[in-house]
Amino acid sequence: MKGALEEYHTTGGNVSVRQLARAWNVPLSTLQQRIDGKVKGSEHMSGRKPLFNSETEEELVTVIKLLAERGFPLGMKEIRNIAFSYAVKNGIPGFSNKKQVAGYEWLTAFLQRHPEVNVRKPEPLSVARAAGMNTVVIGKWFDSVSRHLDSIELKNMPARLWNVDESGLQDHFVPQKVVAPVGKPCYQATCGEKGETTTVVAAFNAIGTYMKPFVIMKGKRMKAEWLVGLPPDVSVTLRMSDNGWITKDLFMQWAEQFTAQLPKDELPHVLFLDGHSSHVYNMEFVSLMKQHNIHVWCLPPHTTHWIQPEDRSLFRSLKHHWTEEGLKTARQHAIVKLSKEEFLKVFATAWQKSATVENALSGSCSTGLFPFNPKQIPADAFLPSRTTERLLPASDVSLPLRLVSFQQSSPSVPKMYCLQDVLNVK
Numbered sequence: 205m206k207g208a209l210e211e212y213h214t215t216g217g218n219v220s221v222r223q224l225a226r227a228w229n230v231p232l233s234t235l236q237q238r239i240d241g242k243v244k245g246s247e248h249m250s251g252r253k254p255l256f257n258s259e260t261e262e263e264l265v266t267v268i269k270l271l272a273e274r275g276f277p278l279g280m281k282e283i284r285n286i287a288f289s290y291a292v293k294n295g296i297p298g299f300s301n302k303k304q305v306a307g308y309e310w311l312t313a314f315l316q317r318h319p320e321v322n323v324r325k326p327e328p329l330s331v332a333r334a335a336g337m338n339t340v341v342i343g344k345w346f347d348s349v350s351r352h353l354d355s356i357e358l359k360n361m362p363a364r365l366w367n368v369d370e371s372g373l374q375d376h377f378v379p380q381k382v383v384a385p386v387g388k389p390c391y392q393a394t395c396g397e398k399g400e401t402t403t404v405v406a407a408f409n410a411i412g413t414y415m416k417p418f419v420i421m422k423g424k425r426m427k428a429e430w431l432v433g434l435p436p437d438v439s440v441t442l443r444m445s446d447n448g449w450i451t452k453d454l455f456m457q458w459a460e461q462f463t464a465q466l467p468k469d470e471l472p473h474v475l476f477l478d479g480h481s482s483h484v485y486n487m488e489f490v491s492l493m494k495q496h497n498i499h500v501w502c503l504p505p506h507t508t509h510w511i512q513p514e515d516r517s518l519f520r521s522l523k524h525h526w527t528e529e530g531l532k533t534a535r536q537h538a539i540v541k542l543s544k545e546e547f548l549k550v551f552a553t554a555w556q557k558s559a560t561v562e563n564a565l566s567g568s569c570s571t572g573l574f575p576f577n578p579k580q581i582p583a584d585a586f587l588p589s590r591t592t593e594r595l596l597p598a599s600d601v602s603l604p605l606r607l608v609s610f611q612q613s614s615p616s617v618p619k620m621y622c623l624q625d626v627l628n629v630k
Contacts, residue, residue, distance in 0.1 A: 205228070205230050205234070205235065205238070207228055208224045208225065208227070208228035208230055208235055209235075209238060209239070211224060211228075212224055212239060217239075221235060221236055221239060254313070254314075254317070255291065255296060255298040255299075255310065256287075256290075256291075256296070260290075261314065261317065261318065264283075264286070264287070264290075264314075265318050265320065265321055267286075268283065268321050269320075269321065280308075280311060280323065281305070283306075283311060283314075284305045284306040284307070284308070284310070284311055285305055285306070287299070287306035287310065287311075287314075288304060288305050288306045291306070337506065337507050337509075337510055337585055337586060337588065337589055338586055338589035339586050339589075341504050341507070342504065342507065342511070342578070342581060342586070343578070345503075345504050346572065346578040349501060349573075349576075350576060352474075352499070352501070353474065353576065356472050356474075356499065358472065358473075358474055359576050361471075362409060362410030362411045362568070362574045363409055363410070363411050363413065364409070364471060364472065364473045364474060365409055365410045365473075365474050365476070365568070365573060365574055366407055366408070366409045366473060366474065366475045366476065367407065367408060367409075367475075367476045367477070367512070367513045367514055367567070367568070367573070368405065368406070368407040368458075368462070368475060368476075368477050368514075369405075369406065369407075369477065369478060369508075369512055369514040369515065369519070370403050370404060370405040370406070370450050370480075371403070371404055371406075371514075371515075371519040371522070371523070372401045372402065372403055372404075372448070372449075373401070373402045373403075373404060373522075373523070373526055373551070374399035374400070374401060374402075375399040375400055375402070375530070375542045375547060376399025377399075377527050377530040377531050377534065400421075400422050400448055401422065401447065401448040401449065402419060402420065402421050402422065402448050402547065402551075403419070403420040403445075403448055403449055403450050404417055404418070404419055404420075404522070404551070405417070405418035405419075405420070405450065405455070405458050406418075406514060406518060406519075406522075406559070407462060407475075408513075408514070408518065408559070408564040408567075409564070410564070410565070410568040410573065410574035411561075411564070411565075412560070412561030412562075412563075412564035412565055413564075414559045414564070415461070415462055415465055416439050416440065416441055416461065416465065417440055417441070417555060417559075418441045418443070418454075418457075418458045418461065419440050419441065419442050419443070419548070419551065420443050420444070420445050420448060420449070420450055420454055421442065421443075421444055421445075421448055421544065421547070422444070422445065422446070422447055422448035423444045423544075424444060424446075425444065426442055426443070426444050427544070429545070430442065430544045430545050430548055431548065432545070433545065433549060434548060434549065434552045435552050435553075435556065437556070438552040438555060438556060440548065440551070440552065441458075441461060442548070443457065450480075452486045452488075452489075455486060455489060456486065456488050456489055456492070459489050459492050459493070460492065463492065463493075463496045463498070466496065466498075470497070471497075472497045472498065472499055473496075473497065473498045473499070474498070474499045474500075474501060475493065475498050475499070475500050475501070476501050476502075476503060476512075476513070476573065477500065477501075477502060477503065478502070478503050478508050478512060479502050479503070479505050510571070510581055510585050511571045511572070511573075511581065512571065513564075513567030513568050513570075513571050513573060514567060515567075516566070516567045516570050516571055517563040517564070517566045517567030517570070518558060518559065518563050518564070518567060521557070521558040521560075521563055522554055522555065522558040522559075524558075525553070525554035525557045525558050526550065526551065526554040528554075529550045529553050529554050530542070530550055533546060533549075533550050
């Protein structure tokens with residue numbers, strides 16, 4: 205291309221452009237555009253010029269990141285709508301007025317130019333959890349726990365720091381991704397269309413010692429033969445309830461079992477648990493804990509997805525292995541619904557794989573309970589709460605806390621509107 209352009213200018217433009225293109229083996233239209241000045245230089249130009257300048261695209265990337273951090277990520281169609289509205293308000297041609305949306309090709313090229321953002325499937329987060337997981341609440345809670353552990357001299361005694369929680373297991377196993385023939389329907393047989401809930405109450409300390417799992421099944425009467433055939437190293441306490449959920453009475457039974465398994469000495473223990481009604485509104489439980497010198501600490505509401513050790517490690521692993529073993533059993537028994545005996549055998553196998561010292565240590569460490577370190581909670585965990593934070597008085601902060609703080613568009617490219625105006629976010 206460079207040689208063709210030089211020859212054209214050397215001859216004063218008296219040579220046929222078509223002949224030059226053939227002689228130098230370059231596209232005629234590409235050469236003509238450079239001769240006419242529509243394209244500068246002789247270097248390769250990959251595609252058309254982006255519709256927005258780099259400052260505008262960087263501003264859009266910042267908005268995408270900020271909204272995603274606050275728990276309100278933008279979808280692909282929403283980004284295309286924002287881009288179209290921005291172009292219309294600023295008189296930038298290029299998008300289809302008929303479709304009233306930026307093109308899919310534009311979005312694909314935009315994502316290629318900005319690999320720091322991509323298309324992902326978001327994890328669900330309730331508004332209560334988004335608001336509850338904030339730096340003030342968590343900071344005050346860790347400060348209180350720290351002072352209390354120092355007062356009873358247990359901060360460096362992980363064997364005395366316990367966590368208890370319950371989780372539900374379904375005997376309806378969610379199908380997983382599989383390898384199957386292309387072009388044909390793919391089905392995965394499960395144990396039933398709807399499953400029953402079975403509650404598992406588990407407890408471990410910060411050195412990886414587990415208490416006997418407490419399993420609550422749906423039903424009226426319990427049969428001893430259901431426990432026959434369990435692995436010799438797995439001991440399970442089985443109870444029944446009308447719906448398979450835990451109640452105050454059942455939690456009290458677990459508490460009595462828990463205290464019976466603790467070492468008999470004068471040193472205190474600390475038990476961390478969530479604010480379930482069967483826990484905190486159970487005076488018999490509180491009295492029993494006090495009798496056995498067990499200090500009960502309730503986790504802040506709507507924060508257990510970050511500071512509940514069992515949620516962070518044990519139950520995540522247990523549900524994975526439960527589904528894995530359940531699907532295997534469903535195939536072996538030709539889609540027959542799990543019986544009580546089979547249920548407990550599947551649970552026992554999954555429990556053996558999940559109730560490990562590594563999982564207990566990981567849960568305690570990742571939540572900052574042992575070693576005691578509130579900084580183990582990453583800063584990203586608090587970002588969604590900023591959406592619900594109230595603005596502080598101007599005298600308290602140098603800048604107001606806002607969801608999007610773009611006050612004006614890039615000074616290098618004068619416009620009437622910036623992305624804040626398009627999004628209408630204050």
